[in-house]
Amino acid sequence: MVRFENVGLRYGTGPEVLRDISFELAAGSFHFLTGPTGAGKSSLLKLLTLSERPSRGLVTLFGQQLSKLPRGALPELRRRIGVVFQDFRLLDHMTVFDNVALPLRIAGTADRRIQEAVTDLLSWVGLGDRMHLLPPVLSGGQKQLVAIARAVVTSPQLIVADEPTGNIDREMSHKIMRLFIELNKLGTTVVVATHDMYLVDRLQKPVLELYEGKLAEASWWLSPDRAGRPAPEAPPDGPAAAPSDPPDPQAAPLDSRPDPRLDPRLDPRLDPLF
Numbered sequence: 001m002v003r004f005e006n007v008g009l010r011y012g013t014g015p016e017v018l019r020d021i022s023f024e025l026a027a028g029s030f031h032f033l034t035g036p037t038g039a040g041k042s043s044l045l046k047l048l049t050l051s052e053r054p055s056r057g058l059v060t061l062f063g064q065q066l067s068k069l070p071r072g073a074l075p076e077l078r079r080r081i082g083v084v085f086q087d088f089r090l091l092d093h094m095t096v097f098d099n100v101a102l103p104l105r106i107a108g109t110a111d112r113r114i115q116e117a118v119t120d121l122l123s124w125v126g127l128g129d130r131m132h133l134l135p136p137v138l139s140g141g142q143k144q145l146v147a148i149a150r151a152v153v154t155s156p157q158l159i160v161a162d163e164p165t166g167n168i169d170r171e172m173s174h175k176i177m178r179l180f181i182e183l184n185k186l187g188t189t190v191v192v193a194t195h196d197m198y199l200v201d202r203l204q205k206p207v208l209e210l211y212e213g214k215l216a217e218a219s220w221w222l223s224p225d226r227a228g229r230p231a232p233e234a235p236p237d238g239p240a241a242a243p244s245d246p247p248d249p250q251a252a253p254l255d256s257r258p259d260p261r262l263d264p265r266l267d268p269r270l271d272p273l274f
């Protein structure tokens with residue numbers, strides 16, 4: 001689905017902000033992208049969403065090597081990618097319905113089909129009663145849900161989300177992540193950039209970790225320093241621990257977060273979506 005080989009990126013004549021990036025994402029996989037501020041997460045997502053071209057190295061998307069494609073071929077590839085931007089990028093003068101309908105209208109979808117698809121999707125994300133409002137009257141989380149609905153309405157093969165849970169409360173974050181998990185279950189490949197290590201630890205999905213423009217060698221869902229215990233040996237083809245592993249009673253508490261054993265809503269084993 002996605003393959004990066006020794007990719008580098010520089011903006012203009014500036015220094016390389018991404019260096020020697022190599023990884024592969026299988027179709028239908030779910031990955032987090034983490035790293036400190038300025039590590040290069042958004043830049044990597046720009047490469048993934050074809051907003052930037054690499055300064056060096058090879059990027060292959062949907063089996064097509066980008067350097068071999070003429071610029072005219074990019075729009076067709078872009079239509080296969082749903083992007084959720086950090087700042088939503090909703091059109092404030094258009095209703096929630098029209099924002100979500102826009103990609104379908106651009107694709108020339110028939111009105112009746114648009115009506116059906118957008119209404120269903122907005123109900124699915126819990127905004128069925130907000131369809132005719134303008135974005136400025138929505139909460140941050142609701143805007144994020146609209147942005148996600150717009151990104152997925154065309155059933156893209158790849159969804160890329162930049163900080164989709166930034167500045168919203170825990171409950172809404174969970175709701176948004178559940179949406180991505182549902183879409184992933186339907187076969188969509190998902191990449192979510194986040195600073196929220198709580199979600200990363202809870203969801204137990206593979207992690208791409210960026211530091212100063214480079215990918216960390218081993219990128220698994222749980223780092224030893226976050227768990228307060230040594231990491232188990234990572235198998236070559238899977239995460240360091242099975243998602244179904246029971247919590248380790250000897251493990252140090254995960255900073256100040258609530259103990260999931262005391263709050264069933266936070267226990268991944270009790271939540272079929274986690």
Ligand SMILES: Nc1ncnc2c1ncn2[C@@H]1O[C@H](COP(=O)(O)OP(=O)(O)OP(=O)(O)O)[C@@H](O)[C@H]1O
Nearest residue numbers: 011014017035036037038039040041042043044195
């Ligand atoms: N358009 C641009 N022109 C020049 N430099 C840029 C541009 N966009 C990003 N950079 C630089 O690239 C580096 C990586 O930035 P990027 O936004 O990718 O990091 P990030 O990990 O997403 O950060 P954050 O977590 O704060 O969103 C930074 O040094 C930044 O200043």
